Amino acid sequence: MVAMTDMPGRTRPRSRLDRARQLHLLLAAFLALVALASLNVGATGFSLLDVLAKVLRGEALSRTEAVVLWDIRLPRLAMGLVVGAALATSGAVMQGLFRNPLADPGIVGVTSGGMLGAILAIVLGGALPSSLLALTGGYLVPCAAFLGSWATTILLYRVSTRAGRTSVATMLLAGIAFTALAGALAGVLIYKADDQQLRDLTFWNMGSLAGASWAKLATAAPIILTAIAGALFLGRGLNGLALGEATAHHIGIPVQRMKNGAILAVAAASGAAVAVSGGIGFVGIVVPHLLRLITGPDHRALLLNSALLGAALLVAADMIARVVIVPAELPIGIVTAVLGAPVFLWILLRQRGVVDL
Amino acid sequence: MLIVENLSVTLGYKRALTGLSLTARPGAITCIVGPNGSGKTTCLRAMTGDLAYTGRITLGGRDIAALKPWELAALRGVLPQASALAFPFTVSEVVQIGLHNGTSGDHDEITRAALARVDLLRFADRAYQELSGGEQQRVQLARVLAQVWEPVSEGTPRWLFLDEPVSALDIAHQLQVMRIARDFAAAGGGVLAVMHDLNLTAMYADKVVLLAEGTCLAAGTPSEVMTSQTLSRAYGCALTVGRTPPPGTPFLLPHLAAVAAE
Numbered sequence: 001m002v003a004m005t006d007m008p009g010r011t012r013p014r015s016r017l018d019r020a021r022q023l024h025l026l027l028a029a030f031l032a033l034v035a036l037a038s039l040n041v042g043a044t045g046f047s048l049l050d051v052l053a054k055v056l057r058g059e060a061l062s063r064t065e066a067v068v069l070w071d072i073r074l075p076r077l078a079m080g081l082v083v084g085a086a087l088a089t090s091g092a093v094m095q096g097l098f099r100n101p102l103a104d105p106g107i108v109g110v111t112s113g114g115m116l117g118a119i120l121a122i123v124l125g126g127a128l129p130s131s132l133l134a135l136t137g138g139y140l141v142p143c144a145a146f147l148g149s150w151a152t153t154i155l156l157y158r159v160s161t162r163a164g165r166t167s168v169a170t171m172l173l174a175g176i177a178f179t180a181l182a183g184a185l186a187g188v189l190i191y192k193a194d195d196q197q198l199r200d201l202t203f204w205n206m207g208s209l210a211g212a213s214w215a216k217l218a219t220a221a222p223i224i225l226t227a228i229a230g231a232l233f234l235g236r237g238l239n240g241l242a243l244g245e246a247t248a249h250h251i252g253i254p255v256q257r258m259k260n261g262a263i264l265a266v267a268a269a270s271g272a273a274v275a276v277s278g279g280i281g282f283v284g285i286v287v288p289h290l291l292r293l294i295t296g297p298d299h300r301a302l303l304l305n306s307a308l309l310g311a312a313l314l315v316a317a318d319m320i321a322r323v324v325i326v327p328a329e330l331p332i333g334i335v336t337a338v339l340g341a342p343v344f345l346w347i348l349l350r351q352r353g354v355v356d357l
Numbered sequence: 358m359l360i361v362e363n364l365s366v367t368l369g370y371k372r373a374l375t376g377l378s379l380t381a382r383p384g385a386i387t388c389i390v391g392p393n394g395s396g397k398t399t400c401l402r403a404m405t406g407d408l409a410y411t412g413r414i415t416l417g418g419r420d421i422a423a424l425k426p427w428e429l430a431a432l433r434g435v436l437p438q439a440s441a442l443a444f445p446f447t448v449s450e451v452v453q454i455g456l457h458n459g460t461s462g463d464h465d466e467i468t469r470a471a472l473a474r475v476d477l478l479r480f481a482d483r484a485y486q487e488l489s490g491g492e493q494q495r496v497q498l499a500r501v502l503a504q505v506w507e508p509v510s511e512g513t514p515r516w517l518f519l520d521e522p523v524s525a526l527d528i529a530h531q532l533q534v535m536r537i538a539r540d541f542a543a544a545g546g547g548v549l550a551v552m553h554d555l556n557l558t559a560m561y562a563d564k565v566v567l568l569a570e571g572t573c574l575a576a577g578t579p580s581e582v583m584t585s586q587t588l589s590r591a592y593g594c595a596l597t598v599g600r601t602p603p604p605g606t607p608f609l610l611p612h613l614a615a616v617a618a619e
Binding site: 016099100103239240241242243244246247249250251252253254255256292297298 | 402405406407425426427429430431434435436440441442443444445446447450451454455500501504
């Protein structure tokens with residue numbers, strides 16, 4: 001905060017937007033660094049440097065090395081990047097749309113719908129005809145989660161849209177009601193579940209990138225990347241919305257079209273992210289909040305910065321999840337919560353009384 | 358010209374406006390006055406394209422129902438009665454958001470000029486949420502001014518729609534805001550303001566539209582509309598209009614109504 005008395009006679013400080021745009025490069029560099037570090041570590045214990053040295057000397061990689069690098073570490077890294085970017089960008093868009101720094105994709109029902117879908121698939125999946133099971137293979141749970149996310153979002157959207165206008169407040173309240181209902185249904189299913197199913201469920205709920213494969217990535221990444229690319233165009237509209245819906249309209253923003261776009265982008269990005277990685281919390285709230293503190297709330301830069309920082313932090317969290325209890329690994333949701341929650345609390349305490357969120 | 362023909366608005370089950378017609382011309386300040394619930398703000402919100410209505414509203418010959426939000430934004434700025442800001446934007450950032458579809462040119466220059474106009478340039482880098490209510494209202498006015506910075510653009514007059522622009526201000530800033538509106542009109546722009554303060558209305562309005570129960574009770578110059586009889590009928594209270602020495606601006610002493618009631 002610049003004190004009033006500092007102002008006259010001083011050259012004007014560079015605007016926060018300029019600084020936020022410089023941060024793009026910094027975050028991209030950080031992201032590259034984290035990505036390299038993530039390729040470097042793993043349970044098998046050989047490093048990227050060894051591999052590079054081998055390649056430079058013209059030696060062939062051993063079969064283990066090739067498999068670990070190409071089929072395990074790389075797809076997992078790529079998945080971490082897109083999922084992290086999806087969660088953080090969705091969070092930033094939701095917060096802008098609901099004009100509330102605590103909003104996250106969970107609010108529009110994406111998470112609870114996805115969870116219900118996953119639980120249905122895990123508990124009742126065995127009852128499906130075997131021909132259908134063979135067709136879906138290992139994709140039954142992610143598919144069900146994605147469908148659940150989408151069905152919920154569309155339902156909530158329909159409930160809160162009257163005469164072509166979507167009430168953001170109604171959507172928020174309906175989302176709370178739906179989350180309660182989904183929780184109850186999930187409770188019934190959990191009551192019915194056997195031990196193995198319960199274990200699957202718990203792990204899915206805590207989130208993990210362990211199942212990452214090129215095939216999964218090929219389905220999720222196009223959806224997520226398209227949604228993020230679309231979301232990057234919402235910056236000006238979300239800035240206008242910060243002044244209220246009526247004022248946004250007065251300054252020339254097609255408000256309803258923008259809301260449609262934002263909800264579509266969030267449902268697609270976080271629906272796909274939930275489907276492939278389960279319930280990973282905190283990234284969507286902490287990342288945009290942190291960036292707002294550093295470079296201000298201007299969405300024109302915030303959205304891209306969120307995508308970059310979200311991707312970097314999730315890959316870093318996954319790296320920690322993979323190495324702390326080698327050879328086993330922690331669910332990544334535990335890492336993001338353990339690291340994210342105290343940081344978030346610290347930020348809140350430091351900010352307390354200075355300025356309203 | 359702003360032409361409103363046979364405007365009706367229904368809010369929920371309540372008919373808020375019934376067959377209202379009025380005109381306002383650029384180069385003048387038109388004030389809409391009337392008691393609480395008479396439909397002033399509803400009328401303004403219909404004219405800014407925020408409410409569904411029946412009837413016809415044209416701005417400079419163009420039907421506003423057919424204009425896109427960004428086309429409307431280039432024609433008129435709207436100052437709402439109250440506005441809450443989400444997220445800690447600074448004062449100058451708030452004004453810049455208003456430039457989204459307004460004037461082209463050097464945005465930073467216009468932002469600073471608009472803030473200087475409302476006497477708040479020294480707060481440019483402060484957080485908006487730290488300002489007092491009256492200061493926030495003036496920042497919003499600066500935002501609206503920046504959006505339609507030139508009162509006439511390529512021969513087309515632009516408009517300011519102000520919803521109770523002086524409600525949260527001290528007397529010095531009330532006068533300042535009314536002078537800004539006056540200057541905007543003098544430069545060829547149109548000003549339409551919903552007003553509660555009848556004395557400021559009498560001082561600054563070129564035309565007064567008096568609403569009561571969702572319809573127009575009287576319209577004309579302040580001297581024509583603001584008579585003891587008409588105002589007493591509209592507000593349901595015994596009011597006595599006085600006159601200043603020439604130019605003879607009408608004024609009201611609320612004290613006289615109190616005397617009449619006893």
